Amino acid sequence: MARKKVDPNKMSFLDHVEELRWSLIRSIIGILIGALIAGFFTDFIFDVIIFGPKRGSFITYEFFCDFGKNFGIISDFCNPDFNFKVQSKEMSDEFSTHIWTCILVGFVVAFPWILHQIWRFISPGLKSDEKKYSGGFIIVCSLLFFIGVIFGYFVIAPLSVHFMMTYNLSPEISTEPSLSSxxxxxxxxxxxxxxxxxxxxxxxxxxxxxxxxxxxxRKNRKFALVIVLIVAAVITPPDIASQIIVAIPVLILYEVSIFISKFVLYRQERRKRKLATP
Incomplete structure (x- = not known):
């Protein structure tokens, strides 16, 4: 049965709830389609992408190794010796990991579609001149998200794996992480x-x-710095170098956000002056 279209200006609370429900349903369908597509590339996703950072030849390790050599430093990133095995300790580990990983890939792939559904839901409350920026909103948000995903995979993930797998209390201890870990x-x-x-x-x-x-x-910049360092400490291994590497782009984004905020206020003031002009 086709849904009855309602004038956005005359929508009741229940109409908004119904629209939200359909937005969620369409978003979930998009994620499931992405997950289904990911299921056809299981070998590539696991063997090449997910298990890439556990190999000493991973591109990030080679980059940091070459970077250190330029300054005459031979770092631990040069051919790191952690050829470890990932263990599946529960009977259902591999199956559940397969399903949830496909869903995660589906979410990443369908992120622009999810943003489109979010925009469709909030667009009735926007002004006519704001609605025309829907394409820009989706492109910018998707671009930032994908850049973040790439940064997380090529920087944060290998730094975390490298630190945890090279940190050793005693030669008597062999680190063999579980699949879920x-x-x-x-x-x-x-x-x-x-x-x-x-x-x-x-x-x-x-x-x-x-x-x-x-x-x-600007006034709260010092508090933002503390928050950024805390977030960096949570999502990275507990070493200062990794936290700084993660904190730098976030701080740059914070400074960019200040200019964005200034631009938004400038546009609002200009709109007010235009409306006030007879």
């Missing part, structure tokens, strides 16, 4: 980084509703 590190690194890179978009909307201002962001 290893996948958990990779998943957290990718998702946390992808969502963290949405900071400029979040600041944009907070400024639009009056909860953020350029002056306030």
């Amino acid at each position: 290893y996948i958990g590190y990779i998943r957290a690194s990718i998702l946390a980084s992808g969502l963290l890179f949405e900071l400029p978009v979040i600041i944009y909307f907070l400024t639009k509703i009056g909860l953020a201002t350029p002056a306030g962001l």
